[in-house]
Amino acid sequence: MENERKLEEFQQKIDANIKIEPKDWMPEKYRQTLIRQISQHAHSEIIGMQPEGNWLTRAPSLRAKKILMAKIQDEAGHGLYLYCAAETLGVKREQFLQWLHEGKAKYSSVFNYPTLTWADMGAVGWLVDGAAIVNQVSLQGTSYGPYSRAMVKICMEESFHQRQGFEIMVQLAKGTEEQKQMAQDALNRWWWPSIMMFGPHDSESAHSNQSLKWKIKRESNDELRQRYIDKTIEQGHHLGLTFPDPNLKFNEETKNYDYSPIDWDEFWNVVKGNGPGNKLRINHHIKAHEDGKWVREAAKAYSNKINLSKKTA
Amino acid sequence: MSSDDQGILWEVFIQVKAGRPYKHVGSLHAYDKEMAMKSARDLYTRRNEGNGIWIVKAEDIVSSEASDGESFFDPSNDKVYRHPTFYKIPDGDKAYLMKNELIDYCLRLGDSSLILSHRIAEYCSKAPILEEDLAITNVGLDLLGQAENFLNYAAKLKGDTTADLLTFKRREGDFRCLHLVQTPNTDFAFILARQFLMDCYHQVLFNKLLNSKDETILGISKKAIKEVNYHLDRSNDWIKRLGLGTKESNKRIQNAINDLWMYTDELFTDNSTDIAIDKNNFGPLSSSLKNDWSDIVVNYFKDFRNRSS
Ligand SMILES: [Fe+2]
Ligand SMILES: [Fe+2]
Ligand SMILES: [Fe+2]
Numbered sequence: 368m369e370n371e372r373k374l375e376e377f378q379q380k381i382d383a384n385i386k387i388e389p390k391d392w393m394p395e396k397y398r399q400t401l402i403r404q405i406s407q408h409a410h411s412e413i414i415g416m417q418p419e420g421n422w423l424t425r426a427p428s429l430r431a432k433k434i435l436m437a438k439i440q441d442e443a444g445h446g447l448y449l450y451c452a453a454e455t456l457g458v459k460r461e462q463f464l465q466w467l468h469e470g471k472a473k474y475s476s477v478f479n480y481p482t483l484t485w486a487d488m489g490a491v492g493w494l495v496d497g498a499a500i501v502n503q504v505s506l507q508g509t510s511y512g513p514y515s516r517a518m519v520k521i522c523m524e525e526s527f528h529q530r531q532g533f534e535i536m537v538q539l540a541k542g543t544e545e546q547k548q549m550a551q552d553a554l555n556r557w558w559w560p561s562i563m564m565f566g567p568h569d570s571e572s573a574h575s576n577q578s579l580k581w582k583i584k585r586e587s588n589d590e591l592r593q594r595y596i597d598k599t600i601e602q603g604h605h606l607g608l609t610f611p612d613p614n615l616k617f618n619e620e621t622k623n624y625d626y627s628p629i630d631w632d633e634f635w636n637v638v639k640g641n642g643p644g645n646k647l648r649i650n651h652h653i654k655a656h657e658d659g660k661w662v663r664e665a666a667k668a669y670s671n672k673i674n675l676s677k678k679t680a
Numbered sequence: 681m682s683s684d685d686q687g688i689l690w691e692v693f694i695q696v697k698a699g700r701p702y703k704h705v706g707s708l709h710a711y712d713k714e715m716a717m718k719s720a721r722d723l724y725t726r727r728n729e730g731n732g733i734w735i736v737k738a739e740d741i742v743s744s745e746a747s748d749g750e751s752f753f754d755p756s757n758d759k760v761y762r763h764p765t766f767y768k769i770p771d772g773d774k775a776y777l778m779k780n781e782l783i784d785y786c787l788r789l790g791d792s793s794l795i796l797s798h799r800i801a802e803y804c805s806k807a808p809i810l811e812e813d814l815a816i817t818n819v820g821l822d823l824l825g826q827a828e829n830f831l832n833y834a835a836k837l838k839g840d841t842t843a844d845l846l847t848f849k850r851r852e853g854d855f856r857c858l859h860l861v862q863t864p865n866t867d868f869a870f871i872l873a874r875q876f877l878m879d880c881y882h883q884v885l886f887n888k889l890l891n892s893k894d895e896t897i898l899g900i901s902k903k904a905i906k907e908v909n910y911h912l913d914r915s916n917d918w919i920k921r922l923g924l925g926t927k928e929s930n931k932r933i934q935n936a937i938n939d940l941w942m943y944t945d946e947l948f949t950d951n952s953t954d955i956a957i958d959k960n961n962f963g964p965l966s967s968s969l970k971n972d973w974s975d976i977v978v979n980y981f982k983d984f985r986n987r988s989s
Contacts, residue, residue, distance in 0.1 A: 390743055416805040423801045428844045429828050432801070433821060437726075438818040439804055442748055447810050451707040454689065461684045462711060520706065524727075651805070659808025660684070660866045661932070665925025666711035667685050672924060673712060 381582050386512035389455040397581055400574060401511055402456050403472075404583065406463045409449035410474035412442045414648050418482040419491060427485060434531050435488060441528065445521045452513040468653050475561045476637040479644030486539050486546075486553035492532015494554075494561040494599065500525050501595040502565065510582035533602065540606040547608075554603065555611045562626070563634045565592035596624050685711045686809060687711040688737055692720045695732035696988050702734050708811055714917050715811075722815040781956035782894070783837045784856065785963060787846070788953070789885075790830030791857035794847065796878060797823035803865050815914065822907040860943035866936070869929070873936035877977070879912035881947050884972040888964040897962060906936070916980055923981075947973070 373392050380387065387393055423439065426432035443623050450460050466472035477495055482488070505523060507518045539550035569575055569587045578584045603610055614627040636642065640649075687709040693702040705724050708719035710716035716735045724730065767959055801819030807813035861878060865871050889901035922933040948970040957963040 413805075413810070420804045423804055424798060426833055427848070429824065429831075429847055430844075433824050433828075436801060436817060436824070440726070441813055442803075443810055443813045443817070444726070445721065447708065447814070448706055450810070451689070454707075460686045462683070464686075517706070554697070562760070630794070655806040655808075656684075659868065661926070661928050662808035662922070663685055663687070663711075665929030666687065666921050667713065667925075668929075669921040669925040670688075670712040 377579075381510050381580075384510075385583075386510045386515060387510050393526040394577075396458050397579070397583070398604075400578060400581075400583055401514065402453060402458055403513055404578075405449055405453040405456075406458075406466070407473050407475075409446045409453060409463065410467050410472055411478065412446035412449060414474045414652065415478045415495075416442050416446075417648055417651055418478055419488060420481070422485060422488050425485070426488075431488075431535070438492070438528050438531060441524050443515075444524070448517040448520055449514075452511075452517040453621065455513045464656060468649065468656070470649070473638065476634070477563055477564050478557070479640075479642050479648060480560055480636050481644060484549050484553065486535070487557070489532050489535030489539060489550065490553035490557040492528055492530075493536050493602070494532070494557045495564070496525060496528040496532060496598060498561045498564045498595050499597075500529055501591050505586045505591060506584070508582070508585045518583075536606055540608055549606050550606070554608050558611050559630065559633075560637075562592060562596065563629060565589070565595070567631070567634075568629075576655050591667050596626060600624050688716075689739070690720070690735045691738050691741060692719060692724055693718075693734040693736075694724055694730045694778075695734075696729060697731050701730075701812075702732065707738060709809065710811060711921070715921075718914055718917065719811040719815060722818045723811065726818070734878070770832070778956045778960055779837055780961065781953045783834050784839070784953045785957050786830045786834035786897075788856040790827045790834060790843075791855050791928055792845075792861050792878075793823040793830070794797060794827035795855070795857045796861040797821070797827060797873075799861065799863075799865055799871070803871060806865075808868055817913070819911050822904075822911065826900065826904050826907070833896050833900070845848060858943070860940065863940060863943065867932065869932035869936040870940070872879040873933060873940050874921065875911070876915040876919050876980075877937075877940060877944060879915050880973055880976045880980075881969070882908040882968045883912050884976070888969065891961070892963055893961040894963075919980060920966075 374394060377387075377392065377394065377397075380391075387397075419439050419442075420436065423432065426435050451465060453463060454460060460539055463472065465475070482491065500522065503518055503522050507515060507522060509515045509518065536550055536554075539546040541547075566572060566588045569589045572588055575584070575587060579587065600610065600615065612627050614625065616625050618625045619624075637645070640646070688711065690705055690710055691707050692705050694705045695702045708716065710719050717733065719736050720733050721730070725733070725772065797820045798824070800816055805813065806819060807816060827847075828843055831846050835841045835843050835846055860874060860965050863870065863874055873931055882904070886901045888903040889897055890905065892898045892901060919933065922929040924930070948966050950965050950967045954965050954967075958965045958968075
């Protein structure tokens with residue numbers, strides 16, 4: 368009875384677009400959904416540093432190197448903002464990392480694909496960050512205060528990420544024949560994975576309805592995916608490149624681009640970690656975490672000593 | 681629950697301009713307040729958004745049921761990719777007689793910063809805690825900027841080349857960097873010790889270069905000294921943490937210092953370039969840096985040895 372009344376009040380707040388703050392009452396399922404979604408988002412930012420970090424030492428100019436370094440650093444910052452937002456729900460960062468290492472927490476499967484050439488730095492920035500931005504812009508309006516505030520900061524910083532990727536694509540697409548081929552090859556490999564970043568179709572998505580009702584998400588997977596496709600196709604044509612989808616066509620009626628059915632078998636295979644990339648990414652993260660253990664212990668021990676000497680002084 | 685400890689949670693408040701209110705911008709993890717303050721600077725003022733920072737332990741905030749020195753904020757001013765501003769090389773009269781020595785000197789300084797920043801780039805996504813990944817990347821970006829400035833100047837003096845060509849098309853044997861910066865990222869202690877030794881060196885060097893008669897070197901050094909002061913502050917904090925932390929960390933950092941020590945002689949060895957540079961008042965003799973450097977290094981070590989006993 369009591370709970371029902373609270374639930375009703377809660378929904379009224381949501382409907383009135385009042386943000387929910389950490390200490391406010393919230394349904395347990397709301398909390399659990401946020402914990403899962405925000406931490407998954409945080410893990411994606413952190414694991415996403417690896418495919419780009421792969422090219423940091425081989426960036427072809429000083430300028431490109433600086434930009435890429437700053438971009439990957441931003442992603443670390445995004446992960447950090449998001450872990451902190453998730454922590455307000457009562458789970459500590461240590462726990463999130465443990466879940467990631469144990470395979471209990473997911474991250475965006477797009478980061479399991481390898482980055483084979485420098486053109487992939489272009490395609491990742493343009494397509495992967497481009498898709499992420501569409502999702503993140505929408506999430507600025509999420510009902511949970513700390514998550515929403517993190518998204519506002521992230522969106523501000525993301526604007527240069529997609530641009531740096533697109534700039535690389537422009538350079539290659541307008542370059543020599545070989546460079547153009549590199550750009551096309553990267554687009555071919557990253558197009559479908561970027562489309563899959565929006566998750567399963569609305570009809571298949573288990574949590575979607577409740578999340579929309581609670582305004583954890585503001586728009587459905589398919590709506591966001593369509594927005595991303597429409598905006599990206601135009602940019603691709605500007606580059607003079609083609610998309611690996613023979614059925615891509617502007618639909619005069621809906622004013623959207625139609626596209627081929629998505630290969631969900633591949634999607635689920637990658638999500639479940641059945642690829643070599645998944646092991647590589649997680650092992651890299653576990654190794655860094657374990658290599659750093661003695662440093663964290665030292666920092667902790669040092670702060671204990673400092674506090675102790677202050678108390679006895 | 682895992683036994684790992686990611687440090688204390690801190691809340692960060694930033695004042696954008698003097699006189700404005702401090703606004704909450706987010707949180708971070710750190711083990712002590714020095715680390716919290718520096719991480720806040722590295723994380724929340726990367727785009728030069730700050731004039732002042734407050735940090736407070738999250739647990740100390742009671743919630744209802746429903747300024748530092750120039751080196752702290754200045755460096756993010758010029759992250760070109762974020763707010764593009766490039767350092768302009770003034771066309772002063774050049775001492776053409778010693779152009780080759782000047783080129784050699786700029787390559788030496790530029791190459792050392794370049795390779796050190798390259799080592800830091802290799803470490804990306806491998807730091808012990810996320811906050812440190814961000815912070816160390818800021819150091820790497822500063823160094824890369826310094827490298828670019830010196831290599832641009834060298835390219836301009838040489839003519840017919842660019843900083844990029846010097847970076848990517850020179851033969852390995854033509855690089856002028858110190859051997860210290862080439863040492864591998866063996867572990868966090870080595871990375872830190874290498875950084876600390878170089879930060880001390882850079883601080884002494886750039887302070888001397890503030891008297892350079894060469895306008896360009898002077899300009900680069902004015903900017904670099906602010907960055908380097910901050911780098912040293914940071915690496916010194918870590919030297920203390922590791923030196924005083926646990927038995928293991930003490931052993932590791934001591935080993936790293938011992939192993940890297942043999943590379944430090946080179947920092948103070950004069951050659952014909954040094955002599956020409958010094959004679960024209962463009963820069964100091966390398967050998968003249970040794971006393972100041974030793975003072976700084978030894979003092980820091982003494983500092984934490986006293987406190988550990
Ligand atoms: Fe991001
Ligand atoms: Fe991004
Ligand atoms: Fe990203």
